[in-house]
Amino acid sequence: MIALYTVMEGVIAFFLIAGSIFALIGSLGLTRMKDFYMRLHGPSKISTLGVGCILLASIAYFSLLDAGPSLQELLITIFLFITAPVSAHMLSKSALHQKLARDPRTRGNPQELQEDEEHSIEEAPQGDSKLP
Amino acid sequence: MLDFALKVSAVLFAIAILLNLYRVAIGPSLPDRILALDTMYVNSIALIVLFGIWLGHRTYFEAALLIAMLGFVSTVAVCKYLLRGDIIE
Secondary structure, eight states: OHHHHHHHHHHHHHHHHHHHHHHHHHHHHHHHOSSHHHHTHHIIIIIHHHHHHHHHHHHHHHHHHHTSOOOTHHHHHHHHHHHHHHHHHHHHHHHHHTTOOOOTTOOOOOGGGOHHHHHHHHHSOOTTOOOO | OHHHHHHHHHHHHHHHHHHHHHHHHHOSSHHHHHHHHHHHHHHHHHHHHHHHHHHTSSTTHHHHHHHHHHHHHHHHHHHHHHHHSOSOO
8 A cells, every 4th residue: 555655656747747847848938939839839738738637636636535536637637728729829810810920931932922923923014915 | 756757847836837927027018928827827837736735635736727727727818818809709
C-alpha cells in the first residue's frame, strides 16, 4: 500500500512539472514570436495542454485522497478543449479583419490580406482579343 | 516530492503569467492583447487548481470553472466587437 502511494505521488509530480513546463513554453512563444499569426500558435495549443496536465494531476490526487474516482475536473478539461479552438478562430478572424502586418517568413497568402494584387491582375489588358 | 513539485510548478506558472502580462503591456495591436489575456486566464485556472491541490480540498474548484466560462465568453465578446463593431446585433 505504501508503494502505491509513492508511485502515485511520482505520477502526480510528473504531471505537475510537465504541465507547468508546457504552459511556460506557450507563454514564452507568446512573448518571443515576431507577428500575431505566429503568436497565435503557441498559447492556443501548448497552454491548453499544460492546463490539461495540471487537471490530470488534480484528478489523480483527489482520487487518491478520497479512495474513489473524482471526475469533477474533467468538466474544466472538456470545456477548455472545446472552447480553445473557438476562441483562436475568433482571434484570427479579428486579426485578418484588422489586416495586421505579418512577418515575411509567415507562410500562407490569405485573401483578406492581398486586395491590391487582385486589382492589378484585373486591369491588365489582354492583347489577343481582336475581332475578325 | 509532491511539495517540491507543487512549489516548482507554481513558480513556473507565475513566470508564465508575468510573460503574458508583459505581452498585454507591450502588445502592438488589439488582438495581441486579447490573446495575451486569453492565455492569462487559462494559466490562472491552472494556478487555482494548483492551490486546491496544495490545500487538499475542493473549495476552489468552482472558482476555476467560473473563470473558464467567463474567460471564454469575454474573449468571444471582445473578438465579436472587433469584427462587427457591436456585440449583440
